[in-house]
Amino acid sequence: MPRHVSILLGESCDPLIAGAQSLLKRGMGPACLVDATFGGGGHTAYLLEKLKELQSAWPGLKLVGVDRDLHAIEAGRERFAEALNENRLELVHSRFASLLGHLSGRPLVGLLADFGISSDQLDDASRGLSFLGEGPLDMRMSQESGDPSAFDLLETLTQKQLETILWEYGEERFSRRIAASIIEARHRGELVNSTRDFAQRIIRALPAAHRHGRIHGATRSFQALRMAVNQELQEIEAFLAGPVIKLEPGARVAVLSFHSLEDRLVKQAFRDRKFFLSLTKKPARASDEEVAQNSRARSARLRVAERLL
Numbered sequence: 125m126p127r128h129v130s131i132l133l134g135e136s137c138d139p140l141i142a143g144a145q146s147l148l149k150r151g152m153g154p155a156c157l158v159d160a161t162f163g164g165g166g167h168t169a170y171l172l173e174k175l176k177e178l179q180s181a182w183p184g185l186k187l188v189g190v191d192r193d194l195h196a197i198e199a200g201r202e203r204f205a206e207a208l209n210e211n212r213l214e215l216v217h218s219r220f221a222s223l224l225g226h227l228s229g230r231p232l233v234g235l236l237a238d239f240g241i242s243s244d245q246l247d248d249a250s251r252g253l254s255f256l257g258e259g260p261l262d263m264r265m266s267q268e269s270g271d272p273s274a275f276d277l278l279e280t281l282t283q284k285q286l287e288t289i290l291w292e293y294g295e296e297r298f299s300r301r302i303a304a305s306i307i308e309a310r311h312r313g314e315l316v317n318s319t320r321d322f323a324q325r326i327i328r329a330l331p332a333a334h335r336h337g338r339i340h341g342a343t344r345s346f347q348a349l350r351m352a353v354n355q356e357l358q359e360i361e362a363f364l365a366g367p368v369i370k371l372e373p374g375a376r377v378a379v380l381s382f383h384s385l386e387d388r389l390v391k392q393a394f395r396d397r398k399f400f401l402s403l404t405k406k407p408a409r410a411s412d413e414e415v416a417q418n419s420r421a422r423s424a425r426l427r428v429a430e431r432l433l
């Protein structure tokens with residue numbers, strides 16, 4: 125079973141089901157409700173359970189789980205073998221930017237996205253996402269993609285480009301010092317493909333008083349580099365301009381963001397009153413109880429909108 129603990133399950137999924145339910149009377153044939161960030165399958169499991177009744181009244185309605193991580197999709201094929209056999213679920217290996225091409229033109233009657241990485245990806249040292257473990261500086265969500273890894277980026281970025289990534293994506297106030305130290309190490313031929321080495325270099329670049337704070341000193345830099353490697357904000361833009369716009373009128377989209385830049389893109393998109401009725405005037409947050417059980421929920425912000433005519 126995946127270790128990832130899903131966040132704001134009912135709050136994100138229930139409005140989607142209600143939206144799809146309201147479309148039943150239109151007598152549509154085949155249609156899809158998409159979990160665009162399948163991950164450990166937590167939201168998909170919840171949706172499958174809640175969709176039982178609707179799917180028996182509307183046999184053409186499929187839940188489609190999408191992830192750019194092939195490992196997540198393969199693990200999902202085992203976990204959800206029954207729902208796949210019953211034709212209630214499809215699993216698709218894709219990123220947001222190419223998602224629509226996998227739906228064969230079927231109407232989209234609900235859409236969920238839970239951005240970022242899963243705890244299972246974070247825990248797997250071979251993916252290089254954690255500064256706590258030792259692994260290659262990879263950080264790609266799709267390791268099979270042939271895209272440049274974090275180490276490849278560090279070998280090619282200019283000091284200014286690296287500084288901008290650390291500052292803009294990580295809000296790292298010591299971005300200049302860190303970038304200078306990493307690029308110097310590269311020029312000396314000392315930069316190695318190792319998460320531990322990279323984390324230590326970041327810590328050493330910080331002023332001494334900031335090396336051992338409440339939050340690990342490499343947290344922001346790791347997050348920033350991961351966002352650059354996976355082009356996460358560009359993917360969110362593609363998600364908002366593609367699948368979200370293609371939703372059927374009356375269908376809903378629920379988005380969980382973990383970074384202010386992510387939330388800002390979603391907020392701006394949902395502000396367009398020609399296309400959307402925002403159902404969350406302010407983003408919904410996890411309860412104290414949920415945060416106590418899952419610290420990752422602390423930074424989650426949920427926005428839900430309905431696609432208008």
Ligand SMILES: C[S@@+](CC[C@H](N)C(=O)[O-])C[C@H]1O[C@@H](n2cnc3c(N)ncnc32)[C@H](O)[C@@H]1O
Binds near residue numbers: 166
């Ligand atoms: C936070 S996890 C989702 C967890 C899931 N909701 C659950 O309950 O188990 C995010 C997942 O989205 C995937 N992902 C992130 N960006 C993506 C993109 N642009 N296209 C497709 N999948 C993406 C990641 O690979 C990861 O598995």
